Amino acid sequence: MIQQLVILGATGDLTARYLLPALGALRTSGHLDERFGLTAVGREDWTADAYRAWAAEQLDRHAPELSGEEIAERWRTHTPPTLSNQTPWQELFRAHTGQMDTGACLDLAVAYRDVVHTKGLPRDSH
Structure with missing residues (x-):
């Protein structure tokens, strides 16, 4: 759940x-x-x-x-959570973004970074 x-x-x-x-x-x-x-x-x-x-x-x-x-x-x-940064986005960004030497990508998106070479071209563009 x-x-x-x-x-x-x-x-x-x-x-x-x-x-x-x-x-x-x-x-x-x-x-x-x-x-x-x-x-x-x-x-x-x-x-x-x-x-x-x-x-x-x-x-x-x-x-x-x-x-x-x-x-x-x-x-x-409901009591909203206390956030330790200026905005929730900053907190998410700092927790899930890689360093510049690895492309500064969201860690959650790394699986799709080189999708054309790993999975091939998509069948459809949408």
């Missing part, structure tokens, strides 16, 4: 229309338990309360069938 999720672009349209309703549905159906934590990173300089209000509004708009009371209670009781 997933316990932590980081959303980069957490105030965007795709998050509002798809990710938040999907997470709400997973929570309502019992696939996310009390240990689940969400770290939301966006360009807006919002407080946690401002993001909660925005997320609740998006859930009301895009997933009205979800239990608003349970979600509101989760928002009220």
Whole structure:
């Protein structure tokens, strides 16, 4: 079971229309338990309360069938993690980016760095 999720672009349209309703549905159906934590990173300089209000509004708009009371209670009781850097992106970058001599790639993307030579040309361009 997933316990932590980081959303980069957490105030965007795709998050509002798809990710938040999907997470709400997973929570309502019992696939996310009390240990689940969400770290939301966006360009807006919002407080946690401002993001909660925005997320609740998006859930009301895009997933009205979800239990608003349970979600509101989760928002009220959630304590966001304390981040040791200026932004969550810096923390992710420092934890997962290689040094300049190795290409400064995200470690998670290294498997795809030379994909044409290791896997061959893709069949389709999309």
